[in-house]
Amino acid sequence: MTQxxxxxxxxxxxxxxxxxxxxxxxxxxxxxGPLVDERPYGENPTGTFFNRVQTYEMGTFPNSExxxxxxxxxxxxxxxxxxxxxxxxxxKRKEDGIVLVDYDKCIGCKYCSWACPYxxxxxxxxxxxxxxxxxxxxxxxxxxxxxxxxxxxCVKACPxxxxxxxxIHDPESAVSVAIREEGGYALMPExxxxxxxxxxxxxxxxxxxxxxELERADNPLKLDHQLPMPDKDASTMDDASAW
Amino acid sequence: MKPAFSxxxxxxxxxxxxxxxxxxxxxxxxxxxxxxxMQSDAxxxxxxxxxxxxxxxxxxxxxxxxxxxxxMFTRAWRGILQWRTSWMSRELIALPAxxxxxxxxxxxxxxxxxxxMVTLPSGLPIDLSVVAGVVVTLLAFALFICTAMIYAxxxxxxxxxxxxxxxxxxxxxxSSGFILAAFYAASAAPDQxxxxxxxxxxxxxxxxxxxxxxxxxxxxxxxxxxxxxAIGVKHPKITQRSMGAMGGTFNxxxxxxxxxxxxxxxxxxxxxxxxxxxPLLLLVLSLSTHALLGLAFILQYIGLLAERWFxxxxxxxxxxxxxxxxx
Numbered sequence: 001m002t003q004x005x006x007x008x009x010x011x012x013x014x015x016x017x018x019x020x021x022x023x024x025x026x027x028x029x030x031x032x033g034p035l036v037d038e039r040p041y042g043e044n045p046t047g048t049f050f051n052r053v054q055t056y057e058m059g060t061f062p063n064s065e066x067x068x069x070x071x072x073x074x075x076x077x078x079x080x081x082x083x084x085x086x087x088x089x090x091x092k093r094k095e096d097g098i099v100l101v102d103y104d105k106c107i108g109c110k111y112c113s114w115a116c117p118y119x120x121x122x123x124x125x126x127x128x129x130x131x132x133x134x135x136x137x138x139x140x141x142x143x144x145x146x147x148x149x150x151x152x153x154c155v156k157a158c159p160x161x162x163x164x165x166x167x168i169h170d171p172e173s174a175v176s177v178a179i180r181e182e183g184g185y186a187l188m189p190e191x192x193x194x195x196x197x198x199x200x201x202x203x204x205x206x207x208x209x210x211x212x213e214l215e216r217a218d219n220p221l222k223l224d225h226q227l228p229m230p231d232k233d234a235s236t237m238d239d240a241s242a243w
Numbered sequence: 244m245k246p247a248f249s250x251x252x253x254x255x256x257x258x259x260x261x262x263x264x265x266x267x268x269x270x271x272x273x274x275x276x277x278x279x280x281m282q283s284d285a286x287x288x289x290x291x292x293x294x295x296x297x298x299x300x301x302x303x304x305x306x307x308x309x310x311x312x313x314x315m316f317t318r319a320w321r322g323i324l325q326w327r328t329s330w331m332s333r334e335l336i337a338l339p340a341x342x343x344x345x346x347x348x349x350x351x352x353x354x355x356x357x358x359x360m361v362t363l364p365s366g367l368p369i370d371l372s373v374v375a376g377v378v379v380t381l382l383a384f385a386l387f388i389c390t391a392m393i394y395a396x397x398x399x400x401x402x403x404x405x406x407x408x409x410x411x412x413x414x415x416x417x418s419s420g421f422i423l424a425a426f427y428a429a430s431a432a433p434d435q436x437x438x439x440x441x442x443x444x445x446x447x448x449x450x451x452x453x454x455x456x457x458x459x460x461x462x463x464x465x466x467x468x469x470x471x472x473a474i475g476v477k478h479p480k481i482t483q484r485s486m487g488a489m490g491g492t493f494n495x496x497x498x499x500x501x502x503x504x505x506x507x508x509x510x511x512x513x514x515x516x517x518x519x520x521x522p523l524l525l526l527v528l529s530l531s532t533h534a535l536l537g538l539a540f541i542l543q544y545i546g547l548l549a550e551r552w553f554x555x556x557x558x559x560x561x562x563x564x565x566x567x568x569x570x
Contacts, residue, residue: 043490047492053487055485056481058482080398080399084396086323086325086331087324087325087332088321105318107310107314107318107322108310109308110497111331114244119565119566122493122494123310125493128314187475188468191561199475202476
């Protein structure tokens with residue numbers, strides 16, 4: 001069975017919000033109608049977004065580190081928001097595991113947003129229905145697009161390729177390999193919702209140099225620092241660096 | 244959570260309606276076995292009409308919880324479809340079923356159409372109103388369970404995720420309904436008011452115990468989710484610098500009550516006093532004079548509104564971990 005999901009590499013994300021704007025652009029232009037924006041140029045602009053980039057700081061300055069954290073629907077394998085919906089407007093697709101809202105069935109009671117621990121559903125104050133990330137379901141299956149474009153808008157927009165998209169049930173997919181080999185983790189695992197979206201942790205590349213590596217291993221005669229420095233023009237194979 | 248006034252009125256009004264019906268049928272059951280004088284059909288019939296009025300008012304309040312009130316006619320019927328998984332769906336079935344039941348129960352009394360359905364071995368005739376009463380009583384309890392389970396089933400809203408939620412919704416609805424029944428009886432059947440007031444005292448005491456128990460429980464809760472599990476970083480000091488929006492979002496509006504901590508602290512003793520202590524005092528006094536029963540019901544209803552507001556406001560949703568700083 002397929003479970004489409006995003007894998008977001010927090011080591012790579014620079015917090016530019018390109019995924020946020022491209023998501024909004026794509027999803028406000030679709031057949032499902034616009035994503036509401038209230039007072040977009042006013043004092044307190046607000047609106048419905050499927051994706052937001054947040055910023056967290058670990059530690060205390062100067063020993064602190066900043067992490068940018070894109071957050072959208074995690075398309076849980078056991079979504080808490082789906083069974084609580086009284087009308088069946090909220091559902092999880094069997095064929096690819098995408099959690100969707102049928103805007104024509106939603107009565108706007110907001111109960112699903114109460115049942116989601118991640119706060120990724122956002123009510124549309126104009127259409128008065130609940131909305132959420134669709135994984136660009138109207139894009140990834142659009143055969144009129146070149147295959148390279150059949151990816152969620154946010155994935156296409158990311159300038160640092162921090163967002164991967166694929167089937168996490170296929171062990172050979174890029175997302176599965178990334179989760180497996182790069183330490184992919186789920187958010188709030190304590191609730192047993194089994195989020196499909198995973199995050200790759202921030203990790204630092206460090207090189208450990210041992211003392212014996214500072215000495216030439218191929219210097220059995222211990223001639224380092226003993227020979228005179230060869231003439232600049234003299235032919236050297238190896239001893240120049242041994243000076 | 245942000246308390247929605249539609250839901251506050253819905254739960255308190257139907258709670259009183261359910262309690263009032265239960266009070267009426269309790270009286271009829273006592274009277275059936277000769278423990279109390281059987282009252283006229285009009286007493287039970289008009290009492291049921293009063294209960295139905297409260298239920299209709301509750302249903303009317305619920306309409307405003309929909310995205311648009313027009314969804315009531317265009318979409319709300321779908322709400323009964325997911326009864327296998329959704330407690331809200333079950334409530335949407337139980338509420339009209341109970342209302343229809345109260346209507347039929349009242350109609351049986353008001354028309355006097357009470358054919359004997361079965362005769363107990365003791366020779367006691369069980370007529371249609373009793374059979375209907377038993378069925379509607381079961382529906383009343385089913386509705387209490389459905390209403391409360393909407394909140395109690397949300398496992399990460401830990402303030403609600405306890406059997407006490409169901410127990411308290413039932414007891415508070417019962418208390419409110421029995422006080423109203425006592426008030427109703429004070430004018431319709433004055434010699435029976437003390438019976439209802441007596442039961443109201445017992446149920447109100449139980450409701451007070453249940454509510455205080457849940458307050459104590461909730462005061463001791465430790466959050467399961469932390470900022471560390473929310474973003475998956477193991478560091479003792481994590482500060483949010485930006486939530487990804489400047490002017491507020493659905494997530495900042497829907498999951499926070501928007502009042503100060505001082506207000507929250509003040510409302511707790513206020514509802515304990517109004518919903519439980521004062522009504523109890525007035526009920527005890529009313530055993531000698533029935534004049535105070537109306538005041539008891541109104542004061543308690545105001546207290547129950549405050550209680551319900553606090554119930555919602557106190558629940559701390561784990562999503563708030565992601566929305567701490569505008570930045």
